[in-house]
Amino acid sequence: MGVCIEFQDVSYAYPLTRKAAVRHLNCQLETGKCYGVIGPNAGGKTTFCNLMRGLCPNFYGGILKGNVLVNGKNLLEWEEEELSVQIGYVFQDPFAQVSGIKETVFEEIGMGMENLGVEAEEMIKRIVEIAKMVHVDTLLQKNPLALSGGQCQRVAFASILALNSDIIVIDEPTSQLDPEASNDVFEIIDLLKKQGKTVIIAEHKVDLLAEYCDEIIAIADGSIIAQGSAREVFADPVLREKGVRIPQVVSLALEMEEAGTPFCRMPITMEETIRMLKEKKEGK
Amino acid sequence: MAIEVKNITFSYPNSQVTAVENVSMTIEKGERVAIIGQNGAGKSTTVKIMNNIYKPTKGTVTVDGINTKNKTTAQIAPHVGYVFQNPNDQIFNDDVTKEIDYVLRYWKLSEEEIKRRREEAIDVTGIRPYLEMHPFDIPLPIRKFLTIAVVVAVSPDYVILDEPTAGQDLWGCAQLRTVMDYLQSKGKAVLTISHDMEYVAENFDRIIVMAHKNIIADGKTKEILYRPDILKEAHVKPPLSAQIAQAIGIRTKVLNLKELTAAIS
Numbered sequence: 001m002g003v004c005i006e007f008q009d010v011s012y013a014y015p016l017t018r019k020a021a022v023r024h025l026n027c028q029l030e031t032g033k034c035y036g037v038i039g040p041n042a043g044g045k046t047t048f049c050n051l052m053r054g055l056c057p058n059f060y061g062g063i064l065k066g067n068v069l070v071n072g073k074n075l076l077e078w079e080e081e082e083l084s085v086q087i088g089y090v091f092q093d094p095f096a097q098v099s100g101i102k103e104t105v106f107e108e109i110g111m112g113m114e115n116l117g118v119e120a121e122e123m124i125k126r127i128v129e130i131a132k133m134v135h136v137d138t139l140l141q142k143n144p145l146a147l148s149g150g151q152c153q154r155v156a157f158a159s160i161l162a163l164n165s166d167i168i169v170i171d172e173p174t175s176q177l178d179p180e181a182s183n184d185v186f187e188i189i190d191l192l193k194k195q196g197k198t199v200i201i202a203e204h205k206v207d208l209l210a211e212y213c214d215e216i217i218a219i220a221d222g223s224i225i226a227q228g229s230a231r232e233v234f235a236d237p238v239l240r241e242k243g244v245r246i247p248q249v250v251s252l253a254l255e256m257e258e259a260g261t262p263f264c265r266m267p268i269t270m271e272e273t274i275r276m277l278k279e280k281k282e283g284k
Numbered sequence: 285m286a287i288e289v290k291n292i293t294f295s296y297p298n299s300q301v302t303a304v305e306n307v308s309m310t311i312e313k314g315e316r317v318a319i320i321g322q323n324g325a326g327k328s329t330t331v332k333i334m335n336n337i338y339k340p341t342k343g344t345v346t347v348d349g350i351n352t353k354n355k356t357t358a359q360i361a362p363h364v365g366y367v368f369q370n371p372n373d374q375i376f377n378d379d380v381t382k383e384i385d386y387v388l389r390y391w392k393l394s395e396e397e398i399k400r401r402r403e404e405a406i407d408v409t410g411i412r413p414y415l416e417m418h419p420f421d422i423p424l425p426i427r428k429f430l431t432i433a434v435v436v437a438v439s440p441d442y443v444i445l446d447e448p449t450a451g452q453d454l455w456g457c458a459q460l461r462t463v464m465d466y467l468q469s470k471g472k473a474v475l476t477i478s479h480d481m482e483y484v485a486e487n488f489d490r491i492i493v494m495a496h497k498n499i500i501a502d503g504k505t506k507e508i509l510y511r512p513d514i515l516k517e518a519h520v521k522p523p524l525s526a527q528i529a530q531a532i533g534i535r536t537k538v539l540n541l542k543e544l545t546a547a548i549s
Contacts, residue, residue: 040453044425092451093424095370149369149447150323174449178368178479179321180519204453207524241455248482248524248541255545270524274531277548281532 004167004198005029005074010066012047012056019055021047022222025066029200031166034193036209036230037202039244041218045202046092048140048182048219049169052200053089054078070167073239085116088165092172092202098144105131105147105155106140113164126162134158134188135181149176161192168192169200174208186212210234210247210268218244235266249273285313285350287334287442287473292343294329303329305497306343310474313441316464318484318505319477321494322519327477328369330494334475336360347442349542365440369447369477375419380411380430383419384437402475405437408466410459425451432463442473443490449480457502461487481523485509485539493518510537 010025022044029035044241050056054075057064068075070086078086091097102108107126113123134154139147144155153176154252160168170189174182186208192199193212203209207215209230216233218226220242226233231237234250249267252262256262267273289309295302304326311317311334319327322441332338333337334345336352336359345352347363368374369478377383384405388398406412409429414422419430428448448460464487478484484491484505493501495518501508508514509522521527525544526537538544 002355040455041425041451045342046423069345093370093372095372141492148323148328172451174448179481179521181323204451245454252528252541255541256548259549261549272527274528277528277532 002031003028003029004070005200006069007051007066008067008069010051010064010068012051012065012106013063014047014056015061017062020222022037022051022219025219025224026148027227029198031069032193032196034199034212035201036206036213036216037200037219038204038206038216038272040242042219044094044222045219046171047222048217049171049200049202051075052169053087054083055089075254081249082256083244085163086165087167087169088160090157090160090168090170090173094152095175097156097159098147098152100145101152101163103143104140105136105142105144108155109136109140110145110161116163126164130158130161133191134161135184150178150181151197153177154181156167157188161188165197167198167200167252171202172204173201174203174205182208204245206234206245207247207249207270210249218242220244230268231266234268285441287311287348288344288346289330289334290344290346292330292333292340292431294333294338294341296329302341302497304333307494307499308343308451309492309499309502311442312477313473314468314471315473315475315490316468316488317475317490317492319472319475319486319492319494320479320481320484320518320520321502325494325518327494328446331366331446331475331477334442335364335366335444349384361440362438363440364442364444365435365438366444367428367431367446367448369432369450371424372420374431374434375427378418380415380417380419380422383430384433385435387438387505392546401437401439405433408436408463409433410462412453425453425456428452429456429459429463436463436466439470440472442475443467445474445476447477447479449478457483479520481509481521482540485523485526491519493520506537506539509539 006028007025011020011023014018039045051068090278099111109127110123131140134157136154136158173185189199216230218239225238226236234246239246253263253266263276292307293302294304307330314432321327332342335355352360359537384402385398409432410501411429411433464474488505491505492499493514525541529538529544534547538547
């Protein structure tokens, strides 16, 4: 599979700050894979996402060192309009993303397409389709500014999905959502994956990431401290050293190990854990 | 001493549907209570009525025996503090210390008292490294602690936190425990809305379950989290440890990984 995003020794500092937000990032993201970005707050997750989308340095300014390549082309050589179509970006704060100039959710979801000059008929069809997919179809006539946190987060998500980008970067899509709605978001992410999209999600809900992501990238203190499959990364003691949240089932496995009854291998999902525990019980 | 909510009903202005219907509850001073339930169940609306941000369409709210009906939000806020779900809804100063001092200055407290309260609030919420930053430059999850610091400085007897664990990392969750222990040591009641059942199981003795605009259960944490019928109705899943325990046939009511490990071993 091809590489769609590559970081080559990337360091970046926001304007008026002395300390770089991220330092010497090296990684390759492959087309069609789903990546979970984890780590403590203020550790560099959002900056990592901002760099892919070019918001650092194009919007924020600041100093960028090293190269970020998007589909093989240097970030700084991309036209902003082109990049915004290549990479859809869902903001951490949905209220910051909603335009504030559209009077209905319907128009809000359509705004990106409107700017791209999508035909009206096609646009309406896509808005209705996507609204159903993220369960905001009953909100289409509402004012985007009158939504609850959870509703707003879905609308922000919908307006990015409407752009049909090949790469989708999502910064904490579920922070305002209840568990059921969080699961819905991950089902949508799964659907995007099946459509061949590359998805990058920064999240604290590591239990869900472990289940859905192909790879996990752990960032702390501005550096990538681990990258690999969920099983490899979550078992890595460096995560616990740096205060990075690990899935509960991994914590359980560690507790069991301490209690002298270890699992034969590290479980990653709840179903797997239950199966392993049942086997253990029968084996006794 | 308590907040007593009696049969309140509320609809938002220009809305045909009610957001909460006939809700009643009592929160005693010093208690730790969690409100759980799906998005849209009426949780935030209910607590905003307790803080007198909204007036109920029907029913009454009394705070330590005082009916909030003829009081302003500013008159109730010193007794019932509310930390918004979204910190940006709450912050309006361009400086961290100004934000914390604002109400204290409005009350014309002495400089000495303002400083004492501010310093204590900063320490309890762990925001000292961010004092020099513009409030809106502080990372969002930490910005939430600034809004918590404001309420800590105001020092109301009843503190309401709306989804405090949303977006928090391990540091944030540990800091939140520090805040809650501090508030309890001062005899305050803490009422929290949360979707995070691990946090609820670890930190609260009592749970109020809301679904379709009403309270469907109110009881001890251990009992509520082992009532599948109630949880199903509220679209809530119990903590992972409880789910695993039930799936593998453990009969004791475990609520965290330590208890689960002990039960397995």
